[in-house]
Amino acid sequence: MAVDPSVFRTSPIVNFGAGQLNNLAEEVKFLGGEKVFIVTDEGLRSAGLVDRAEAILAAENIDFHTRENPAQEPSVSLINSTADEMREYGADVVIGLGGGSSMDTSQIAGCAVTNRASVEEIIGVHLVKVPGLPNIAIPTTAGTASEVTGNAVTVLNDSSNKQPVISPHIYPDVAIVDPELTLGLPARVTAASGIDAFCHATESFLSTNATIMTKMFARESMGIILDNLPIAYSNGTDINARTGQMMGALLAGYTLANAGVTIIHATAHVIGARYKVPHGIANAICLVPVFRFYAQKVPGRMAELAGPLGVSDSVSDPQDRADHVINIVEKLVSDIGIDTRLSTYGILEDDIPEMARLTAESERLQLQSPAQATAEEVESMLRAAF
Ligand SMILES: [Fe+2]
Structure with a gap:
């Protein structure tokens, strides 16, 4: 059987299994993080998952700032304002905690920050020129797999369609895939x-x-x-x-x-x-x-x-x-x-x-x-x- 040439990309570090969230502080330190920006959604605070992640960082005296976006697919303007907040805070590591929307928002915004670009300028294929802020993806649903993809999606402001940001720089540096986080999913x-x-x-x-x-x-x-x-x-x-x-x-x-x-x-x-x-x-x-x-x-x-x-x-x-x-x-x-x-x-x-x-x-x-x-x-x- 002929084997064709191909390229296979994925996130380099994947922590998988029940309880792996406990590795969060260690992974932040591995990435050199001192000011951690968490992107999540409002529903996960009430589900107790944001508190768990924050407590793990606090126990290791790691400074963090949490932004809770509405639980919906992110518009271009929402990701732009998330990137502005990352710049203001001086984030050096970004965590996307949630479903695809939170992870994608963290990945696109982190790339917008380091590329000194607006989201509009990096929508498309290979328009991200330099790596984004170091990213840790923590899925709380078992579906989108944004934790291991180089494709993050935004909804155009006029809602006419969705558009992806596709780039090898979109892949998170670390994924923490912990099925315990999905136990409470409806x-x-x-x-x-x-x-x-x-x-x-x-x-x-x-x-x-x-x-x-x-x-x-x-x-x-x-x-x-x-x-x-x-x-x-x-x-x-x-x-x-x-x-x-x-x-x-x-x-x-x-x-x-x-x-x-x-x-x-x-x-x-x-x-x-x-x-x-x-x-x-x-x-x-x-x-x-x-x-x-x-x-x-x-x-x-x-x-x-x-x-x-x-x-x-x-x-x-x-x-x-x-x-x-x-x-x-x-x-x-x-x-x-x-x-x-x-x-x-x-x-x-x-x-x-x-x-x-x-x-x-x-x-x-x-x-x-x-x-x-x-x-x-x-x-x-x-x-x-x-
Ligand atoms: Fe999908």
């Missing part, structure tokens, strides 16, 4: 973030950028998520399921960062930006319609998902194997209680053609997709989900 957040991770694993497996290394992580990830997500959803205090789900999301992050996602995420970004539908829910809505499209266009590629998802070898026809995959995915989405009808989330039927047009124009994700979709094809996927 079931609906467990479901939404979990299906996001499942999309990262499966989409990046199908991506035209997939390599032997990314497929290895993706294969492992999708099986772990399939086994653990329904349990973590129905019994949130099951630490074994939470740990499995956190590992599944982490592995999905490795492959997401290096192979990228496809039309599910392209459509979900448009829905999420226009209607404030949570990212994972928007992915769940698009997941099965896009997989049906792929099963039609590239059944052989879809059939490759069958083995990792446990389809028996006795099913040999690629089309049959692709159909089994779709049944398994439909069951997963239903087992975790996500309503996948667009109409439930206030999406207007008249808006579907425009959303389809914007999705079809997502050039980067279209190129990564195993089959490219026209605006008309995206429109029929969205109509199927209405």
Whole structure:
């Protein structure tokens, strides 16, 4: 088998496991931090997680300043004001504590500070010229995997779409991936973030950028998520399921960062930006319609998902194997209680053609997709989900 040249990037240090948050002060010292800026969201203070992180720093006499942003995907102006506060405080290490929004905000703002730039100037691919402030990412959901990706997302101020800052400098220097931090997550957040991770694993497996290394992580990830997500959803205090789900999301992050996602995420970004539908829910809505499209266009590629998802070898026809995959995915989405009808989330039927047009124009994700979709094809996927 020919092995193509490839590049694999990830965060250099990953602390994984229950209780690993206790390594926080040690990791701050490793990065030379004396003035630590924590980016988090308001909900995590009441959940007690911010207090835990602060207490660990205080016990080691490390100076810190905490900014609690609203718990929503960050706009360009919100990240700019976070960067201003980092400059004012003189931060030398930044911590992103929370879901993707807090981690992404900390990463983009930390890069804006060292690059003496506004967020607008670094949106895009490889526009970050020098490394950001040293960054520690601490996820409190098992989904976005921002702790190991070089892609951080912001919502444009006019809410028309989301735009990424993509750069090797976005990768955090240290990740602390502690499943104990997810024990208190509500079931609906467990479901939404979990299906996001499942999309990262499966989409990046199908991506035209997939390599032997990314497929290895993706294969492992999708099986772990399939086994653990329904349990973590129905019994949130099951630490074994939470740990499995956190590992599944982490592995999905490795492959997401290096192979990228496809039309599910392209459509979900448009829905999420226009209607404030949570990212994972928007992915769940698009997941099965896009997989049906792929099963039609590239059944052989879809059939490759069958083995990792446990389809028996006795099913040999690629089309049959692709159909089994779709049944398994439909069951997963239903087992975790996500309503996948667009109409439930206030999406207007008249808006579907425009959303389809914007999705079809997502050039980067279209190129990564195993089959490219026209605006008309995206429109029929969205109509199927209405
Ligand atoms: Fe995602």
